[in-house]
Every structure is written in structure tokens, then in C-alpha cells.
Amino acid sequence: MRCILCRTLLAGASATPWAIAPGGKEYFRCGSCNLVWLLPEQRPSAEAEKNRYLEHRNQSEDSAYLKYLARLADPVCGLISPGACGIDYGCGPAEGMRAVLEPRGFSVAAYDPFFYAAPETLLRRYDFLLCNEAAEHFFDPAEEFARMDSIVVKGGVLGFSSGLVRSREAFLKWRYRTDPTHVIFFSEETVRWIAQRFGWKILLLENPRFIFRKK
DSSP states (O other): OOOTTTTOOOOOOGGGGGGEOTTEEEEEEEETOOEEEEEESSSSHHHHHHHHHHHTTOOOOOOOHHHHHHHHHHHTTOOOOOOOEEEEEOTSSOHHHHHHHHHHHEEEEEEBTTOOGGGGGGGSSSEEEEEEEEEEGOOOHHHHHEEEEHHHEEEEEEEEEEEEEOOHHHHHHGGGGGGGTOOEEEHHHHHHHHHHHHEEEEEEEEETTTEEEOO
16 A cells, blocks of 8 residues: 555555444555545445535535635635636535635636536636635545646646544544544644645645645
8 A cells, every 4th residue: 555645655563554444444554644534445436425515505605604615714814816817626516715715806717526527617827726625625635736737837826635644542532533534534644745845835734724825
């Protein structure tokens, strides 16, 4: 087995589950980048995954939801130029970031593999990218982060948010882990590894928000 982010071959203790949760779910942890991931055979089906997202009931007219999105959007706004064009990567069924940022003079495209999967969206390049509480759903984070990097211009800003893993004991009790669509989990070391891998300068590393500038 290899790490699904850094592709390191797991050996020794790393080749056995790092944690086994109630119900038999097995999680592995990479000794190189510290990513934690659910055994691939235990991931939800595409149908189950989409149905779970539809349960969230996020709406762009919901002021509480927009305030939640602004947690990541606000610091990014101070780092981009007026009129900048960005992408909401993994937006789900609602275009919430568009509702947050367009009134401030920014344009925002929507991308989501289930709800906004137009391939031409990923052929453009953007001044900024926001990925709010979507990265923990990635089945292939190596591919997803490489794509995110490829569609942002040099000097552009990338921000993503996701809860961070602490200890194994805390992980097994973590409610965030129990969402069946949450299949990978980051630590601060993982975030730093991603930044180094793609040459992103860390501007903010404050659980659960991480903001970078592409060099």
C-alpha cells in the first residue's frame, strides 16, 4: 500500500492500521506526510456520497451559512486585487462562495464533481481558489491538489479548510471523523507537506483555515 497523498510505500508499522474505529473502519497514517485516510474499500459509493451531501441543506440565501463560509473567504479578500476571479472548488449543491464574494466585487466560478462538473471550468486559470470543507472528501488527494495548483495563476492565493487530526485517542472520539463522506484527515504536518510539495508560501495556518500564495 502507498500513501494516497505523497505516494510513499508503507512499511513496518505504517503498513498496518493506525486506528480501528467502532464498526471496523480502518484508518492508515503515513509516516512521511502524516495524512490519515480510510481504507479505500470502506469508502461510500458515489450514490451514498451524493445523498449525504444533499442532507446538508446548505443554501446561498442562508445568512448563517454565508457567515460560516466567510470564515475562510474574509482573510482571502485581503490578499487579492479588486475584480479578481476565483473558483469555489468542491462547492456542493449551493454556490455559497459566489454569494459571499460577488457583492464585494469578485467573480467566482463553481466546481463540484457531483453538482457543478462542467469540465471547461477546470480549463481556466484563476486568481484565487477556495476549498471550504471539501478536501476531507478527496479519494485521490494527490490528484486533487495537483489540479488545484494547476488552475491558479502564479502569485495567486489558495485557501482550504478542514479539521486537523490530533492524537489517535482524540481521533477515535472525533465527531468529524464519523461523517461517512470524510475519508481523509490532515495534520499540521500534512498541511506543511502540501505547501512544500507545490511551492506554496504559507500565509495562514490556523486550524481549520489554511491560506497560501502560489510562488
